[in-house]
Amino acid sequence: MPKEFITERQGLNMMVLFIIGSTLVVGVTDAAKQDSWLSVILAIIMALPMLMLYARIVHLFPGQDIFMVIHRVFGRIVGKVLSLFFVWYAFHLGVLVIRNFSEFLSEISLTETPQYLIQLVVVILGVWMVKGSIEVLGRWTSFVFNIVLVIIIGICLMAFTETNFANFTPMLYGGFRPVIDGAYSIFSFPLAETIIFTAVLSFLKPGANSYKVYNRGLWIGGGILLAITLGNIGVLGYPFLSTQYYPSYITVSLIDLGTFFRRFEILVAVVFLLCGLVKVSICLFCTANGLAKIFNTHDYRVLLAPVALLNVSLALFIYPSMQAMFEWVNVYRYYAIPFQILLPLLIWICAEAKLRLSKTGAIEKD
Amino acid sequence: MRKNYAKFLFLPLIMIFLISGCWNYREIEGLAIVAGIAVDRGIHHKYLATMEIIGFKPGQESEIESKLVSGEGDSILEAIRNSYNISGQMGYFNHTRALIISQDVAKMGILPITDLLFRSPLIRVSLAILISKEKTAGEVLAARSLNQPIKSFQICEAFAVQQKALSKTAEIKVFEAVNAMGGEGTDLFLPTVGVISNQGQPTMELSGMAVFQQDKLVGLLDGEESKYVLFIRNKVQEGILLENMDREANATLISFKILKNQTWIKPVLAKGKPGVKIAVKTTVDIWELDSPLNYDSEQDRKMLKSQAEKELQANILRIVRKVQQNYGTDIFGFGSQFRSQMPELWKEIKPEWRDYFTQLKVAVKAEVEIQKSGMAIKSLKVED
Known part of the structure; x- marks a missing residue:
């Protein structure tokens, strides 16, 4: 099988779309109410060292994805168990995104369509794309990225005309605690979810810089989140904002340019579909890839379809209702700690130690 | 070859989903596009919902007409759904622009109505809510509208x-x-709409507002x-500012x-009591003068x-007093x-804010800048 490559730019585009993916419609947590935008900034700063750590893991073993790294560092048996953890996380994340996707669509327009159909369409597309290779995904993402960027910038500029600046006052009314609380939520969803990229960025072209991808991806993705959050608060304001599941959708539905240009909210749905597809595809890829490594199969492609179908079946009954889906967000922040913080830390420390101890310098050897 | 067979077998499977039909199939003939809703007290049930439906007159040049249909129910949704019985069409609420609530219903509380509005994915939160000055809200939708065939759009x-x-x-939109x-x-205020006689025909007219305490109507302002x-x-x-000048x-x-207006509200703490300073800066033009007086010397202008x-100060103060004393909201x-x-002071006074509000000392400082007097140098004079 020929080696697949993605360019630095494609990696960056993927990461940005991955970050804004489901957060665009669900919106960032509103723990800090009108200070949520401060939470976003804080979350970006909090995520920076963590993401640099992920980049370091990718950088230490160029051309080897996280599963290979785990195998090399921890040996076969322990490596397989740890890999399984990661596979579960990627799989579960994919499930959550798929469910988000279908809930949103069935709420806004396809009210009578059964959700499994929406989910099936999404994963079939995802499987098709990833089956083409990660390169296809990279190229498609680069193409879509421009469209998404234009739409989002347009939306933010238009939202600016409807902004009521009084909505941002008073600053820090509830003190600093909710801001930090919210920042951590945003850190775990979606910023630190980029741990998945440790399995993707190994496909970067030789010589490409994984730090750059993570760094820029974080700032651009986080910047877009910030802009969206500012727009939502400015246009809708509290307490209305906390009553809405899909705030961005409502915000954009309020934009009127003259009497003719209105009803832009479908653009939000379009952007979400595109970003959601990227996120689902990357999760699929990561799951299938990890499973292939665990079972010593060389081609992850054969595993894509079964994984995707499992994704859909789990997505169908993972939440009993939409309320449960949004409640899960509060649990997720703790649930994600091992996958986003503990495991990467462990891997990083052991990898560094292993490299130092072996003295031969694995970097040069590879 | 075997692979191709598999693909061919897969195709009908996809077609089952994609070609056999639609789950969310809506024909425009089957939809009643609702332009506005009026909510009243029902006779047999709690609510009576009257909906204005955009109808299409068949003919060579298809014309738009407004049709009214109403239903009763114990909840607003039930009332709306019961009206489908009469019209035989499902309501489609994506283009609904106005919701008119009668005073009786508003006195009971508008929370259930607002809840329905912001919960529904179809109804847009930019919908305007109004209170009917008339006895019922349905009356307003039944009145004539001048320019638009659809009254809610009017x-x-x-x-x-x-x-x-x-x-x-x-x-005031739903989210506001x-x-x-x-x-x-x-606290909430909502615009009011009434019916007046225009050329002998009842026509809808917009002015004034309704004052709410929490979600209940407590009074009307003209x-x-x-x-x-x-x-x-x-x-x-x-807008227009009318001034009575008692000059000699x-x-x-x-x-x-x-021309333009800017208002600043500054909360202050005077002698341990909260108060409010209102500063108004208005730029105006003189547009109508009903006496031959001229305001051309500097002293006169001053x-x-x-x-x-x-x-202006007196008028603003008067309305503040009125709301403080009569409604307390x-x-x-x-x-x-x-x-x-x-924010620190607010945390202290928040629990008793309603009491504080009725006692609040309010100072108004208005600045009116008279820019122009139109095209006229002088006022008209009548001579013998």
Whole structure:
């Protein structure tokens, strides 16, 4: 099988779309109410060292994805168990995104369509794309990225005309605690979810810089989140904002340019579909890839379809209702700690130690 | 070859889903596009919902007409659904622009209605909520509209005119209403709509506002009073300011056209008691003078200016007093100003804000800048 490559730019585009993916419609947590935008900034700063750590893991073993790294560092048996953890996380994340996707669509327009159909369409597309290779995904993402960027910038500029600046006052009314609380939520969803990229960025072209991808991806993705959050608060304001599941959708539905240009909210749905597809595809890829490594199969492609179908079946009954889906967000922040913080830390420390101890310098050897 | 067979077998599977039909199939003939809803007290049930439906007159040039259909129910949704029995069409609410609530219903509380509005994915939160000045809300939808065949759309056009020319009421959208009801330190006011006689025919007319305590209607303000509420809320864009000039016992009425207005509200703490300072800066033109007096000397202009300021201050104060004494609800959003500008103090006074509000010392300082007097150098004079 020929080696697949993605360019630095494609990696960056993927990461940005991955970050804004489901957060665009669900919106960032509103723990800090009108200070949520401060939470976003804080979350970006909090995520920076963590993401640099992920980049370091990718950088230490160029051309080897996280599963290979785990195998090399921890040996076969322990490596397989740890890999399984990661596979579960990627799989579960994919499930959550798929469910988000279908809930949103069935709420806004396809009210009578059964959700499994929406989910099936999404994963079939995802499987098709990833089956083409990660390169296809990279190229498609680069193409879509421009469209998404234009739409989002347009939306933010238009939202600016409807902004009521009084909505941002008073600053820090509830003190600093909710801001930090919210920042951590945003850190775990979606910023630190980029741990998945440790399995993707190994496909970067030789010589490409994984730090750059993570760094820029974080700032651009986080910047877009910030802009969206500012727009939502400015246009809708509290307490209305906390009553809405899909705030961005409502915000954009309020934009009127003259009497003719209105009803832009479908653009939000379009952007979400595109970003959601990227996120689902990357999760699929990561799951299938990890499973292939665990079972010593060389081609992850054969595993894509079964994984995707499992994704859909789990997505169908993972939440009993939409309320449960949004409640899960509060649990997720703790649930994600091992996958986003503990495991990467462990891997990083052991990898560094292993490299130092072996003295031969694995970097040069590879 | 075997692979190809598999693909061929897969195709019909996909077709089952994609070609056999649609789950969300909607024909435009089967939809009743609802332009506006009026909610009244029902006779047999709690609510009576009257919906204005956009109908299409068949013919060579298809014309739009407004049709009314109503149903009763114990909840608003039930009332709406019961009306489908009559029309035989499902309502489609994506284009609904106005919701008119009768005073009886508003006195019971508008929370159930607002809840339905912001919960539904189809109804847009930019929908305008109004209170009917008439006995029922359905009356308003039954009245004639002048320019638009669809009355609810006419209401929205009237809002645009209000903003440009009158400022006697302002549009409140669903999300703004939710923010005013649920926000700290603000109470809700909604625009009112009534029916007046125009050329002998009942026609809808927009002016004035309804004052709420929490979600219950407590009183109505007329258009003139509403204007000064809007002054305080910094929502006056353009409008008319009438000033009675008692100049040497020669009563004169001057109409100023408001060009722009800016209001600042500053909460203060005077002798341990919270108070509010309102500063109004208005730029006006003289547009109508009903006496031969001229305001061309500098002294005269100064006097005119100070008179206008005094009158504006008095009017604003009057409405503040009235709301404080009669209704005791903070439709001016003074509390929210405390909250954003003096958050520490607000945390203390928040539980008893309603009491504080009725006792609140309010000082108004108005500055009126008279810019132009139109094309006229002098007022008209009548000579023998």
